[in-house]
Amino acid sequence: MKALLYILLAVITFSCANKYAEEAAKLKTETFKLHDEIMPVSMELETYRNKVMKKAETMDSTAKNQALEISKQLDQAYTDMEAWMPKLGDAADMKDGQEKVTALTELKAEGNKLKQKTIDARKKAEDFLK
Incomplete structure (x- = not known):
């Protein structure tokens, strides 16, 4: 009877671990795809910020305020990307399990x-620069 219980426990444990591994792999692929979509745009944000601020130098105070707000949004998007990437790397390195699935689910939403x-x-920067 004990042997049957151990076998059943092992089967359940393996089944759960396999389920988490599959889900984690899927989420990792989807989340890294997001990274690959965002990163090229993120790398352009500093250039946009510089162009916006340069254009604002020759404009009135209302346009300068608008440029400053756009600049802050560009900076924040870049900073958020820089903060998100290490968390993604840490989650990818986690051992497969519920914790990894949860972390990757949250990171995908983020x-x-x-x-x-x-x-x-x-888009705001591009519109401003038109």
């Missing part, structure tokens, strides 16, 4: 928000 924030900041 990455989607970051992607939108980055795209929105770039």
Whole structure:
């Protein structure tokens, strides 16, 4: 009877571990795909910020204030990306399990928000520069 209990416990443990491994792998792929979409845009944000601030030098105070706000949004998007990436690396290195799945799920949601924030900041800069 004890042997049957140990076998059952081992099967359940292996089944759960395998489920977490599959889910973690899927989430890791999806989250790193987000990273690969956001990173090229993020790398352009400093250039946009410089162009916005340069253009604002020749404008009235209302436009300068608008440029400053856009600059802050560009900086924040960049800073958020820089903070998100190490967390993504740490989660990817975790042992497969519920904790990793939870971390990657949260990072994927955060990455989607970051992607939108980055795209929105770039769009505001582009509109300002027209």
